[in-house]
Structure formats: structure tokens, C-alpha cells
Amino acid sequence: MGIPTLISTNTADGDSALNITSGITSSYDEYMFVLIDMYITADAGGVQFNVSIDGGSNYNVSKNTTDFWASHNENDAETQFQYNTGSDVSGTGNHLLTIGQGDNADDSASGILYLFSPSNTTFVKHFYSRIHVSNYTPRANNHYAAGYFNTTSAINAVTFVPSSETLSGTIQLYGIS
Amino acid sequence: MAMTLITTNTSDGSASSDFTSSIDSTYKLYIFKMYNVNPATDSTHLKFQANAASQSGYNETITSTLFWAYHKEDNSGTPALAYVAGYDQAQGTSYHILSDGIGNDSDASLAGELYLFNPSNTTYVKHFQATTQIYGSGDQSINIFSAGYFNTTAAIDDIQFKMDSGNMDGVIKMYGVS
Numbered sequence: 560m561g562i563p564t565l566i567s568t569n570t571a572d573g574d575s576a577l578n579i580t581s582g583i584t585s586s587y588d589e590y591m592f593v594l595i596d597m598y599i600t601a602d603a604g605g606v607q608f609n610v611s612i613d614g615g616s617n618y619n620v621s622k623n624t625t626d627f628w629a630s631h632n633e634n635d636a637e638t639q640f641q642y643n644t645g646s647d648v649s650g651t652g653n654h655l656l657t658i659g660q661g662d663n664a665d666d667s668a669s670g671i672l673y674l675f676s677p678s679n680t681t682f683v684k685h686f687y688s689r690i691h692v693s694n695y696t697p698r699a700n701n702h703y704a705a706g707y708f709n710t711t712s713a714i715n716a717v718t719f720v721p722s723s724e725t726l727s728g729t730i731q732l733y734g735i736s
Numbered sequence: 737m738a739m740t741l742i743t744t745n746t747s748d749g750s751a752s753s754d755f756t757s758s759i760d761s762t763y764k765l766y767i768f769k770m771y772n773v774n775p776a777t778d779s780t781h782l783k784f785q786a787n788a789a790s791q792s793g794y795n796e797t798i799t800s801t802l803f804w805a806y807h808k809e810d811n812s813g814t815p816a817l818a819y820v821a822g823y824d825q826a827q828g829t830s831y832h833i834l835s836d837g838i839g840n841d842s843d844a845s846l847a848g849e850l851y852l853f854n855p856s857n858t859t860y861v862k863h864f865q866a867t868t869q870i871y872g873s874g875d876q877s878i879n880i881f882s883a884g885y886f887n888t889t890a891a892i893d894d895i896q897f898k899m900d901s902g903n904m905d906g907v908i909k910m911y912g913v914s
Binding site: 623625626640641647686705706 | 739740741769771772774805806807808809810811815816817842843844845846847848867869870871875876877878879907909911
């Protein structure tokens, strides 16, 4: 991690999306999104994200991603360490940062997403994330996602959406110089 | 935790990116951030090695691990999470591999970070951890996790990054964390 500068604090409260449409510029080589207590009203739902190259008018940039997790049930009955074929993306759809979140009042997801050189106009744009979920089964689920947005256009907006219904939570945007 | 930017190396068709000063006892942790690393030669790996103080050559003894998550753009093959035995070392002195083969397409690149712990210590081995994300030469996304230790009690004061073959472009920044 470099030197993080807080750019904005963004809050959702039962919303269909949390959009960050300012502050993503050429000012920083790297942006860090800190997701705090993201709650989805749909049981077994998750937080998805996508990016925009037109200021937030469209969130549909082509991407190629990977996804794996380590998980462990509260009752100690099962552990998993596996690639999640159903969570990766090759196309313009949203990437799943989490899946299987519980909808109990105390369930949530927290973690960090890094986006590299979003304003560069020569290369694809890489990202990776590590987000921890209290899963609906219930289990601890440590979720690793990564990939690249297959565009040489500058990315200038990011959306976080629930897989269905609504989401709540706080996302802090930092720039790293 | 305070982090200080020490050095920015910008490579433009360079054979390597060398950090030959300021790795000393000032910081317990050094972080190298890699941006838009693009090789001249297709399907070449970014790698790194260290040189111990008062010695010559990037040839310290390494024992290391590497695993990755992998997915092709066209969904061909099988996406996988796998340990990559061919990219680790057991008391080897080769450069440590930080990626799979990066494409040399004009838009292909690597981004990531490398943590080097307490390089100036003269009692213990020197640990490192790296996470990189690449656009591979086969149009695949690969998220690579590697780690290891330099099996030396000598202080490490030089670090070099380079490709398997050919030159590279990109920016690598070194931070000290105190």
C-alpha cells in the first residue's frame, strides 16, 4: 500500500446502487475502495460491481475476472478452498465481489478493492479485492476476486449493486500516490 | 503506520528496474508497487532477486511458493485455482517469478505489489509476499500470489526486477513503512 488519501465517503441505506462518479481521475496511480458492513436484504445475495467510461451513464465495460474463496462453517462441518466458476466473468456483466451473504440483522461483508491506473489510456485496467462475508449457511467466507477491464479508455465511475433487492453500507474511496 | 515514498523507477524499454539505494535499517517493511508493466517480448514473466550487502550479483538463496487463479477471456479451458510447482524454488538462486507470461500487446500489462520485510536484519531470513494481476499472453486474467524467504542472515540492500527476456516498460515505486 502506498500513501492513502481519503477522497470520499459514500453511504447506501436500502438503495439499489451505490455509485461513485467523482474523484476517480489521473491524480492517483491506484484507488482503494474500503467496503464496510455491506448488507444485502436478499438472503444469499452479494455485492457486485462494474465500472463506467462515460461518467456513470453506463456501467458495462468488458472484463475478464477470477474468483476464489476459503470458507469454514460455524459448526465446523466443512471447509472449502476453491475456484468459483460461477462467479467469474468474461463479458460486460457485473463482477461478483461477494456471494451468499446472510440477511440476518448482523450479517454483512467488509473488505478492500484495489483499482490500478484507471485513467490510463494505453493499457487494460487491473483490479483485485479481498472481502470477508458472513455467509447465510452460516460460515466465514474469505472471498478473493481479480481481473482486468478490457478497455484502453479511462474509467471514471464505479457502481456497487446488490445481486437483488437493496444494499446498505459505507464505501470509502482512497487515492494512493 | 506511516508510509513514505522513497523511489520511483520508470522503465521505458529498460532491461531491468533496479533499486540500489535506500534499502537499509530505516524501515522494517519495504513495499514495491508495480503499475502498467509491459514486456517487449510476448509471454515473459516479471521476476525479482536481491543482492546482499557487500556482495555482488542478484543471486540470493530462495525458498518460495506460488499459486494463482486463472480465467481465459473466451472461457476456453478450465478456470482454476492452482499451486504452480514449476514457479516455486527450493533453495534456488534464480530470480523469483512474480507472474505468468504477460502479453506484449500494446494494452497488456501487470499491476501488483511486493512486500519485503526487515531486509537489513542480520539475524533472520528475509521474508517477502507478492500479489500481482496480469493480462496474460493467452488473453487470460491471472491473479498470482507468491511468497518466500531469502535464506540469508546478511542484510539485503539491492533489489532488481526484470523480465525473463527482453526489455520492459512500467513504473515501480518503493515505499518505506515505519
